[in-house]
Amino acid sequence: MAGKRTIRRVLIANRGEIAVRIARTLKEMGIAALGVASDPDLSALHALVCDQVAPLGGTTPLETYLDQEKILAAAKAMGADAVHPGYGFLAENASFAKAVEEAGLVWIGPPPESIALMGDKLTAREAVAKAGVPVIPGSPALSDPALARAEAERIGYPVMIKASAGGGGKGMRVVRSAEELEASLEAARRESGKAFGDDTVYLEKFIERPRHIEFQVLADRDGRTVHLFERECSIQRRHQKIVEETPSVALDERLREEMGEAAVEAARAAGYANAGTVEFIFGEGGKFYFLEMNTRLQVEHPVTEMTCGIDLVRHQVMVASGEPLAFTQKEITRRGHAIECRIYAEDPANHFFPSSGVIRALVEPSGPGIRNDTGVYEGAEVTTFYDPMLSKLVCFAEDRRAAAERMERALRSYLVLGPSTSIPFLADLVAHQAFLEGDTCTDFIPKYMEGWTPRADKKAEAALLAALAGPARAGGGGAGAGRGREAFDIWQALGRKGL
Amino acid sequence: MRTLRYNLDGEILEVEVRERAGSPLVDITVRRETEAGKEEVLSLQEARVVRRGSLVQVVCPGRNLEGAVHLSSSGEGWVCLEGMTYGLADADLAAEQEGEEPGAGPDVQAPMPGRVVKVLVEPGAEVKKGTPLLVVESMKMETEIAAGIDGVVEEIRVSPGDNVNPGDTLIRIQPQG
Numbered sequence: 001m002a003g004k005r006t007i008r009r010v011l012i013a014n015r016g017e018i019a020v021r022i023a024r025t026l027k028e029m030g031i032a033a034l035g036v037a038s039d040p041d042l043s044a045l046h047a048l049v050c051d052q053v054a055p056l057g058g059t060t061p062l063e064t065y066l067d068q069e070k071i072l073a074a075a076k077a078m079g080a081d082a083v084h085p086g087y088g089f090l091a092e093n094a095s096f097a098k099a100v101e102e103a104g105l106v107w108i109g110p111p112p113e114s115i116a117l118m119g120d121k122l123t124a125r126e127a128v129a130k131a132g133v134p135v136i137p138g139s140p141a142l143s144d145p146a147l148a149r150a151e152a153e154r155i156g157y158p159v160m161i162k163a164s165a166g167g168g169g170k171g172m173r174v175v176r177s178a179e180e181l182e183a184s185l186e187a188a189r190r191e192s193g194k195a196f197g198d199d200t201v202y203l204e205k206f207i208e209r210p211r212h213i214e215f216q217v218l219a220d221r222d223g224r225t226v227h228l229f230e231r232e233c234s235i236q237r238r239h240q241k242i243v244e245e246t247p248s249v250a251l252d253e254r255l256r257e258e259m260g261e262a263a264v265e266a267a268r269a270a271g272y273a274n275a276g277t278v279e280f281i282f283g284e285g286g287k288f289y290f291l292e293m294n295t296r297l298q299v300e301h302p303v304t305e306m307t308c309g310i311d312l313v314r315h316q317v318m319v320a321s322g323e324p325l326a327f328t329q330k331e332i333t334r335r336g337h338a339i340e341c342r343i344y345a346e347d348p349a350n351h352f353f354p355s356s357g358v359i360r361a362l363v364e365p366s367g368p369g370i371r372n373d374t375g376v377y378e379g380a381e382v383t384t385f386y387d388p389m390l391s392k393l394v395c396f397a398e399d400r401r402a403a404a405e406r407m408e409r410a411l412r413s414y415l416v417l418g419p420s421t422s423i424p425f426l427a428d429l430v431a432h433q434a435f436l437e438g439d440t441c442t443d444f445i446p447k448y449m450e451g452w453t454p455r456a457d458k459k460a461e462a463a464l465l466a467a468l469a470g471p472a473r474a475g476g477g478g479a480g481a482g483r484g485r486e487a488f489d490i491w492q493a494l495g496r497k498g499l
Numbered sequence: 500m501r502t503l504r505y506n507l508d509g510e511i512l513e514v515e516v517r518e519r520a521g522s523p524l525v526d527i528t529v530r531r532e533t534e535a536g537k538e539e540v541l542s543l544q545e546a547r548v549v550r551r552g553s554l555v556q557v558v559c560p561g562r563n564l565e566g567a568v569h570l571s572s573s574g575e576g577w578v579c580l581e582g583m584t585y586g587l588a589d590a591d592l593a594a595e596q597e598g599e600e601p602g603a604g605p606d607v608q609a610p611m612p613g614r615v616v617k618v619l620v621e622p623g624a625e626v627k628k629g630t631p632l633l634v635v636e637s638m639k640m641e642t643e644i645a646a647g648i649d650g651v652v653e654e655i656r657v658s659p660g661d662n663v664n665p666g667d668t669l670i671r672i673q674p675q676g
Contacts, residue, residue, distance in 0.1 A: 361554070459508075464564070465557070466570065469528070
């Protein structure tokens with residue numbers, strides 16, 4: 001069906017760690033990695049690792065990475081023959097995908113029609129339900145409170161109100177009784193209208209103590225579709241994933257096969273090509289329901305890559321160029337266990353407020369089975385303009401216990417000076433008995449980590465290291481240039497003495 | 500020997516670093532200052548200190564420690580160890596900065612505990628801001644101490660071999676003009 005297209009120069013329409021990660025694979029494939037950068041990002045890591053970079057001019061996402069015209073102009077100026085959108089920004093924008101194709105470029109992603117179909121939660125649910133994939137009992141779009149009451153009764157409380165155009169937890173509300181329904185409905189519509197410019201909401205059965213389990217799928221342009229097993233992403237804070245892993249402790253082989261087949265069916269129902277993720281809500285007793293499909297490379301894709309031994313970006317490029325899938329379902333095997341922690345510039349001891357500033361010192365973890373997909377470097381500045389994720393730390397080991405232990409060790413050796421990070425919170429999380437026992441439901445954070453404070457008090461050690469790093473009072477008598485401790489480096493001097 | 504005091508979230512910690520004669524190793528004691536007095540909270544003996552960029556590593560028989568450290572010229576600093584970042588402030592410098600700019604007056608003071616190695620000027624010598632006046636040895640290193648203002652050396656209060664403490668006046672300069 002699809003003609004072969006040659007891909008030699010790929011524009012990466014993204015920033016941060018994912019742009020860096022994509023550029024690396026492109027280079028390995030002998031393909032030129034073409035970057036774009038906003039003004040604050042001109043010396044960001046992704047701009048430095050690309051073979052060529054076009055400045056976009058401007059600062060906010062709207063005037064840079066979300067500006068379709070600027071991105072397309074950059075692609076043209078640098079002679080790109082394809083566009084990889086990464087995740088976020090324009091990755092799930094069907095009109096952008098279409099514009100890329102109309103400009104004669106290869107879109108390294110699913111067909112625009114699939115993006116549009118799966119981008120709307122209601123049409124997505126209809127499409128996959130038709131294909132026999134289990135969906136959560138739910139209502140059509142509603143605005144009338146009386147109809148909402150009837151629908152809620154039919155579905156059975158508790159129910160969840162969701163925004164049709166939603167994502168990231170905005171506009172979502174749990175309702176446990178008929179009395180709460182009306183007020184919650186109004187609030188959800190207001191919130192969704194504000195966040196998405198569309199106040200359409202619907203109801204869904206609320207699953208108690210659910211897990212979030214998703215399947216990676218990959219399809220070529222001739223419709224050959226496989227899955228690359230599951231990822232469990234139940235540990236979330238305010239509906240945002242922070243720890244992901246594979247395999248999931250909740251699945252046995254029978255369920256895994258069943259869900260994998262359902263994921264492939266969902267992708268086929270969407271006419272899917274390229275890499276995508278089918279998300280399921282997994283309830284107690286092994287019931288699972290289609291939640292949504294992410295029509296792009298997922299943030300947490302590295303845990304799949306580690307356990308399957310497959311570079312997803314490489315295969316994205318291959319199938320986008322019209323090549324058939326390089327493997328059949330049977331040929332995909334995996335081993336071991338992988339865990340990913342998202343490292344954010346935020347202060348876990350202070351309401352997870354976003355943090356910014358220059359990274360004064362950066363020591364990344366290393367060792368067997370450790371992969372740190374990072375978008376920053378020592379001396380780089382973390383701004384407040386974009387997503388505050390600094391890196392994704394991925395640990396692979398032979399089993400879950402060993403992977404968790406490796407993750408804790410890696411996190412405790414990960415030193416970031418400057419912005420506050422979620423590292424100490426994550427280190428305590430992966431060392432938590434409940435995590436080690438696999439009690440990873442979506443209520444994990446409120447249930448086990450509420451009111452977290454740093455476990456270890458190492459103030460004395462911190463003071464000791466500061467004292468050894470440099471003289472505190474060198475300025476007092478006017479040493480060297482007369483004042484200022486930065487003019488006076490005790491360790492440089494000690495180094496000369498051979499300490 | 501030198502002593503540094505830090506304020507970490509209101510907790511005052513005193514760090515005493517003692518060098519060992521003829522050895523690159525140091526002994527370090529950390530004490531917490533409370534209303535009741537000083538309480539030892541950490542002590543490392545025969546520690547070897549390795550610094551790689553901003554990474555400070557302490558290797559000693561009892562335990563090893565490592566962390567990334569950044570100190571600013573305003574007496575503030577950050578230390579990251581075991582994934583956790585601690586902000587700290589130099590407790591003495593903070594107090595001092597409330598007064599005069601250090602080193603800018605006629606009194607040239609010892610910036611740290613140490614021993615005078617050499618005096619580089621004579622009484623009556625004309626000096627400029629930044630002219631080296633004497634050399635003090637501390638922590639097995641020699642540091643030149645310079646004039647903080649332009650002027651004439653009025654008085655030299657120390658001789659080679661003298662031990663000095665932080666804040667001791669070493670030389671007085673008669674400001675010019």
